[in-house]
Amino acid sequence: PAGDHEAYLRHALSLAQKSPPKPSNYRVGAVLVNAATNEVLSTGYTLELPGNTHAEQCCFEKLAQKHSLDDAGNLADVLPDDVALYTTMEPCSFRLSGNLPCVDRILKIGAAKIRTVYVGVYEPEKFVSDNSGRQKLQDAGISYVHVPGLEKDILEVATAGHEK
């Protein structure tokens, strides 16, 4: 039910608040859920893992570590059939750092397992003006759902490290 979606995004937003503010990125939180059982499989927030890491990336890498996988791209081997990714900001399709975008990380895991991506906000124009993630995910057969209602809170947290 729709109410659950907001609850998962609020959980992701609470994770985003743990992210150290930086002027060059956004503070984002992500939660990976087994949609059939509502079990939370993994969580992540921006910079949680060492390096210039994204929330979704941390979500995947933590779960890969838990399953002794050296490449999160192989998570399909250990994921249940109907997984949902909740992320406060839509997955990146390009990163100014040149690191692998999270849309590509999702596509590597595959639509057979990650069925739906729920996002709280679209990426603002500040760093990357034309996030093409939605189209790429939908083209791969992944449902892409914007969950309304938390935009103001999500953006406030996401941009806390930016010059006012």
Ligand SMILES: Nc1nc(=O)c(N)c(NC[C@H](O)[C@H](O)[C@H](O)COP(=O)(O)O)[nH]1
């Ligand atoms: N969905 C999402 N999750 C994150 O954890 C995060 N930090 C961003 N941010 C998107 C933004 O486009 C990139 O942060 C900049 O493009 C700079 O790229 P780096 O982050 O340095 O790789 N987006």
Ligand SMILES: [Zn+2]
């Ligand atoms: Zn990303």
